[in-house]
Structures are given as C-alpha cells and as structure tokens.
Amino acid sequence: MDQKIVLEASGISKSFPGVKALSNVSFALRKGEIHALMGENGAGKSTLIKVLTGVHERDEGEIRLSGRVISPKSPQEAQALGISTVYQEVNLCPNLTVAENIFIGRHPRKRGLIDWETMNRESERLLDRLELDVDVRQPLSHYSVAVQQMVAIARAVDISNGILILDEPTSSLDASEVSSLFKVMRKLKQEGLGIVFVTHFLDQVYEVTDRITVLRNGEYVGTYETEQLTKTELVSHMIGREWNETDAKAGAAKEIPTGGEIFLTAGSLGKRGSLHPIDLHIRKGEVLGLAGLLGSGRTELAKLIFGIDKADEGTLTISGEQLADMYPQKAIQKGLGFTPEDRKVAGIVGELTIRENIVLALQARKGLFSYIPLRKQKEITQHYIDLLRIKTPSGEQKIDNLSGGNQQKVILARWLATQPKLLILDEPTRGIDVGSKAEIRKLILDLAATGISILIISAELEEIVQCASRIIVLRDRIKIGEVSGESMRENVIMEMIAKGAEVYGDSDGIGA
C-alpha cells in the first residue's frame, strides 16, 4: 500500500426490519483511485453508499475519514465533512441557472447580497476544469441529462474534500456522454481525488477503475485490482457461484415449438438512453427467457413491448398486425399481460381485496362502464384461487395479508382472467420462498402448455433455464445473443454475460 487511504469503512453492519442489508462489510478508498463497487441488485451497494453519506445510520462498524472516525447523520453532514455524492438521477434544480446549481446554499456574497458576477465566474472556472463548455447563465433544464450530471459533479467536486461518490451516474447516458464523463473522472483522479464508482456496466468498470470491491447479499466478497481480475471471475464473484465446463446442468430438454405461429415480433425495437434496438419474436405457446444482469435492459425491453415506455425506433407486430404505437391499454386489448418487477409498487393494490385485485385488469379490458356482476367476480376469483392454489380463507381478504408468493399468484390470476395471449413476467419469483418459487415455475410451464406465450425475465439463471425454451441474453442494454436447446445452460449464459460475446448459440445480431 503505497497510497494513502482517505476513506475507510470497516465491519459495517446495517439491518432493516426483517432484512440484514449489510453484514460486516469493509471498504477502503485510496487517494487518487477510481474504485468500483460492484454487486447484483440487493447486494448492498446502495445501502453501503447511504451509510457512508449519512442517509442511513450504521448499526455496527466504523467509518474513518483520513484516519479520523466520523458518523455523519445526514447528507448535509457528510457533505460538510467533504464526502459528496452524485446520484443516478440528477439532484439539481432545473429551473435555476447552471451557475446557481453549483453554488446554491453557499452563494458568494458582496455586502450581504448574492454576488452573481463572482458566482458565474467561479462556475465557469469549475466547469472549465471539467472541460465542459456551457453557458452558466442558462437554466439547467436547457441542457441534456449528461451535462446536468456533469454540473452535479462540478458541484460535488467543489464541495468535496477529496472524496467523490458516483452512484450509477452513467445509467442514463449514451456512449459518447459516458466517455466524456470518464475523461473527467480520470482527470479528477489525477488531481488526487478518491472516487467511488457504483455501476452495473462491466465494460465501464474495466475501462475506468483501478480496483473493484464486490458485495453479495450484503456481505463483503473481496477487493481486487481491476487488471488482475478477469470478467469471468468478476461475474462469478458477483453471482456467488463458480462455473466450469463440467457444471453443465442443462435445462430440461424442451422441444422448441418451432411449428407454432409467431404471435409477437419486435423489429429493431429500441429507445434512446434505455435500450439498443432489439429483434425478437415469440411463438404461440413458447416460453421466451430474457437473461442478463440487473440493468442490462431486461425490464426496459418488457416496458417497451407493453407500451409503458414509448419506443423511439423499431416496429412491433402482434398477430401479423403492425402497430403504430403502443400503450398499456392497447396492449391489454391485444391480449398482453404484464406482471411488473416490483409487485409492491407497481402490481398489487394493497388496500383492495383479492377479488378486487383479480378483476382489475379484466375490468380495464372491458371498459369502465360495463360492470362485471359481483357474482361473476366471485366465481372468477374462486376459480383462480383453486387453480393457482392461492392460500387464503376467502377472496375477500385484503391482498396485503397474503405472503409474497400468494400475492404473486394473485397478480398472475389478474392477467389470466383476461385470457391473455402473451404474459410478460418480470421477476415472477423474486422475494418469495423456495416452495412457492417451484410452484410458480410449474404454473408457468402449465400455462405455456395451454397455448399462452410467455416472456419471462429473471435474475436467477436457474429459473430461466428451467422455464424457457429459448433465452435471449442482454448485456449493457444490447442483445448479445440467443441460446436454445443444447447450449441453454447456466454456465454458457454466465460466460456470455461476462465476455459480452456470442460465444454459443445462433447469432442474429449486434456487435461481435
């Protein structure tokens, strides 16, 4: 260790009710390095950042800033200590000028009044340092998210005392914007700043960082020199499983229903800043899997198909009819169903009963003015409670009272009640117990057997391999390949994700 450690966290633990978010995590940031913090979703990256910046208070452990123990209790306090953070979403005020966004809260004064001249001049100097040429007198909203991100960094750098935390700053930037950001990061590093860089883009980590600390399930896995760690090793550290050629547990050999007619086709469907154009097609009765790390564009793709986000290029064809635009109501009318990733936020309506939750989508499809008689509603509810084996005393229970697995089944029932032709399941088994997981996976296969097409998204490769008959692999918002049949094995997919290449499988695509 020739370099001085500026920020050190050791033995950090943090629990939330029912969850141990961090246990005994250590982290050390050197002067003049860019240090990546890696881990899958839920690994504890953001919790660690929040502990470091005073958003959460730690339960155990200590944080040392240049050797001195600190315990920031709010972001302001952390800022005052010289730890400044730039978040994924720009936390600035779009209505104020660029200069003011850099200086608000600490305006330069002249005779008690705010000195705009000095402020503008100083801002220009700061942005010059980041090689950013913008008119500081313009409102921030005048500029793109990338520029706004840079302004946020300029502010953070000016406040900071040697430590800068960048929490997924690149997720809304495109390639050229990312490269200018990296240029700035390297420059700041040379000036001696220690930078913590949180991201889930593997390529970016290898492009810009010096060291990598990996977290998994709230635990510290290790800190590695970037140059000495291969991507394959990194991914296996993140996922927590070694793989090799002998670990070739293929998914139950499923025949690929090539005969079935194609239900949905996406041609170069994409959205700037969200997803590179992607081609895919789903046949009737087919289970298509989307694999990739979190943030690889899986959910984004599902949202484009269902019309929650508007695609800005490409075409979408359903049952041979090319659709000019897509929005959820239309998607439902066309026979699509979507169970979102986070059922608490976007799926269940906790205050309503199971029955009410189930008939929601059906009602939406029928239009608000054709009332479904209560007797009919009860019939439907009972039908699905039996079919999906939802454990509840009655359909009139509040859905909040059910376990996660049963809630997930209710959401499935909601869409099944609309008799969909294609169900998009985003993380259908996240956060539910093993037994229910197996049950839901079996249900998915049963449903497909009845002729429903299913698009399943899951971070658990095992689940995807088990359920899907064909898998599309995404990485950094690009489709990097497709696997089916023999090559549809966990280790193959992992390797594809790590290497970012079409190692196996048929190729119809991008890059390589």
Added chain:
Amino acid sequence: MRSLTSKISHNNIIVLATLLLLLVLYGSGAALYTGFFSLQVFLNLFIDNAYLIIVATGMAFVIIKGGIDLSVASVVALISMVSAALFRQGASAVIVILASLAIGTLFGFGQGYLIQRFRLHPWIVTLAGMFLARGISFMISTESIVIDNPTFVMLSQHKIYVWEDGFINVSVIIAAIVVVLAILAARYSAFGRAVYAIGGNEKSALLMGLPVAKTTILVYTLSGLFSAVGGIVFTLYMLSGYSLHLMGMEMDAIAACVIGGILLTGGFGYLIGPTLGVLCTGIIQTIIMFQGTLSSWWTKITIGFLLFLFMAFQRLIVMRKEKSTIPISKNQPKFENKVVNL
C-alpha cells in the same frame, strides 16, 4: 445572436408579454377614450390597487415555492375588521398597525407550520385559514365599522404630488417599498434563492443542503405579513372595517401572479410580475369604467379570458423548452458509436 436570444427566452418572455399587453391595453384605452391618457388616471391605478399589489407580491413567493395561499383575502378583511374594532376601543394608530402586523405574521406562520410539520397540502390548510379568518371577522361584528381615527384619516387623505397636479398617496409608497424589497430578496438573498430551488425540485433542494423546512414556513409567514401590510393599506383606502370586504380577492391575487408570468407549478417568475398583472386588471377595469355602459362583470370576463391565454402561453413555452435541451456534444450519432467490447 446567441446572447440576444438568450436574453429574451424562458421565463422573462412571459413578463415581456405581460408588459406588451399592458402597453396595448393602455394604448387602446388612451386611443378610445378622451381623458384616459392623463397622469392622474395612470396614478390612480396604483392608488386603487396598492393593497392588491402588496398581497399578490406575497402570494408570488408562495407560488414560486410551489405552494398556494388562499387565506390572503380573508386576512385582509380580518385586519380591516380588527383595526376598526381596536379604534372603536380607542387604540392609537401605532398600536393598531403593530397589532395588524403581528396578527398577519402569526397567522401566516401558523399555516406554514401546519403545512410543513404535518405535510399537509397548502390548499387545505390555507382554505381552512380562509374560513377561520373570515369567521373571526364576522365574530367581531357583522356590521361595517367606520374608522375615524385622525392619524388614519390623515394618512388616507394625504396627497403626495409627483408631477404638477398628479399625486399618489402613502399606500403607493408602501407598495413600492414592498415590491422593491421583494425583488431584492428574491434575487439577492439566500432565502429568495431557496424559494426558487424548492419550487424547482424540493427533493433536490433538500439533498443540496438547503433549509427546506425553514424556508417553507418562512414563505407562508411572509405571505401572512404581506397580507397584513395589504390589510393596513386597504383599511386606509376604505376607512372602514367590514367582514365582507374583498370576498374572493385571493383569486385576483393568484390571477395577477399568473398574468405576471409566475408559473403555478413553482420555480419560475419575477417578483415584478404580480405588479404588472395587477396593473393589467386595473387598466381593464378603468377602460370598462370609461366605456360607461358595460357591466363591471366584463372585467372578470376579460380577466378570465386573459388567464386562459396566459396559461396556454406558459405551457407552450415550457413544452418547447422540454424539447430543446442541448446535448453534451452536438451532432453526435444516436447509438451507432457504442461499440461492444469483446
């Protein structure tokens, strides 16, 4: 070129539009009616609307912060009522003024505290405040009370000559001071800038370390204080206290802000705006007065129409702005240059 277009863009284009409207209205009034283009008619605009200018300026801070204050008109009525009642008890002018200021400030602080502390919606809290203040004035008396305090009468009738025969009064001076102070505070004080920041994005303001809670409470306190000053000025103007004074004037204040280019969504606008807005409505009123045959409701109809126009105009500007963001490097390809590293 760039500096010229940047000087007349964004929020000041609305203020410029209001200014233009003001000139057109005044010009047409002057062209249509003899006697309209006289100094005193112009100065009367200020004399008649001094209270509204003050109240609307206070309102402007609230709206820029992203809130609303519906209680202002009731507070003005309450102040007029309390003043009249105190004078009837034999209180001196100084005591009445101090009491008025204290009541307005406390009232505003109370509302601000409730809104901030309990995360209540300002519409609800200030609506309650509106009923409360109006109710208290009725409790004091349901009758109109005439004020004959010599100091107030003297202040009310005192003419300050500005140019030959043209005169203004004390109220106009007070309004001018209030507006100038408000403009300075909005542009050159940390409080003013925090108000804009919170109106722009409250969460960001908090993360940037701004005193959001304090500023929120202060904004409503300030609105209460401005209402009190407006109340004193209005009492001087009417020389009476009456619980039915100025029913619905809070909407006039909001309308003045909107016409003056202050966006109801918060974060935008200049503090001179409300004054311009008030002058616009004042001129419309004067024109209708000069016209002679139109009912005074035509003022409301015209203002209603203007409001629609301005809201649409503001929205158009905001929508255009959302479209025209400048990327980090111009003329870049959309996606093609992202290479897949192998």
